[in-house]
Amino acid sequence: KAGVTQTPRYLIKTRGQQVTLSCSPISGHRSVSWYQQTPGQGLQFLFEYFSETQRNKGNFPGRFSGRQFSNSRSEMNVSTLELGDSALYLCASSFGGGNEKLFFGSGTQLSVL
Amino acid sequence: GENVEQHPSTLSVQEGDSAVIKCTYSDSASNYFPWYKQELGKRPQLIIDIRSNVGEKKDQRIAVTLNKTAKHFSLHITETQPEDSAVYFCAASIQAGTALIFGKGTTLSVSS
Numbered sequence: 056k057a058g059v060t061q062t063p064r065y066l067i068k069t070r071g072q073q074v075t076l077s078c079s080p081i082s083g084h085r086s087v088s089w090y091q092q093t094p095g096q097g098l099q100f101l102f103e104y105f106s107e108t109q110r111n112k113g114n115f116p117g118r119f120s121g122r123q124f125s126n127s128r129s130e131m132n133v134s135t136l137e138l139g140d141s142a143l144y145l146c147a148s149s150f151g152g153g154n155e156k157l158f159f160g161s162g163t164q165l166s167v168l
Numbered sequence: 169g170e171n172v173e174q175h176p177s178t179l180s181v182q183e184g185d186s187a188v189i190k191c192t193y194s195d196s197a198s199n200y201f202p203w204y205k206q207e208l209g210k211r212p213q214l215i216i217d218i219r220s221n222v223g224e225k226k227d228q229r230i231a232v233t234l235n236k237t238a239k240h241f242s243l244h245i246t247e248t249q250p251e252d253s254a255v256y257f258c259a260a261s262i263q264a265g266t267a268l269i270f271g272k273g274t275t276l277s278v279s280s
Contacts, residue, residue: 086265086266088265088266088267088268090270095272096272097174097257097270097271097272097273098212098257098259098270098273099270100262100267100268100269100270102267103262103265103266103267105265105266110264110265110267111262111264111265111267113267114169145211145212149266151266152266153200153261153264153265153266154199154200154219154261154266155266156202156214156217157202157214157266157268159211159212159213160211161210161211162211
């Protein structure tokens, strides 16, 4: 069974641009959550989607947004990129019932120049 | 919202020694506490988890303890091996969902 797939694997953007990252969950999983990973800050929660609805949101500015499609695939968008947005963005999928194992993708490494 | 503190940030042990990583959380409503291991260049993977109705759970060389009154939980690794070297993250659940709040991680180095 295929794992969680994130595309693209690497991205290089300049300040002020916007970017869209994609996450395809494991088949049958309905929950997708997104995390930002930077050295020293660990994994910071961005938001979680379940059945096309945002169920939880972390403490990130409105420049960070997401959505989920009917096939459970999710996209994350960052507008007006800042240097500090450079990070590894990880998505994780699960069945969505709560208190369960998350399956992480390999991440998208975003560099903002 | 939930906040998770994790200590220490780095831990170096000799092969065969034990390692202990401690976490505290702020939201008394959290009821699920997993631990993830991330090897260099790889994705985080669940190694053990505990729910609030259990005080301790073991799986071979790893164990997790939970003190709900004090709002802290710990990971114990016995007989450490070089392949245990990785970054370990503790986490606590957010109500009504599967999202987690993670600690900042502990880099464990096991030298032979």
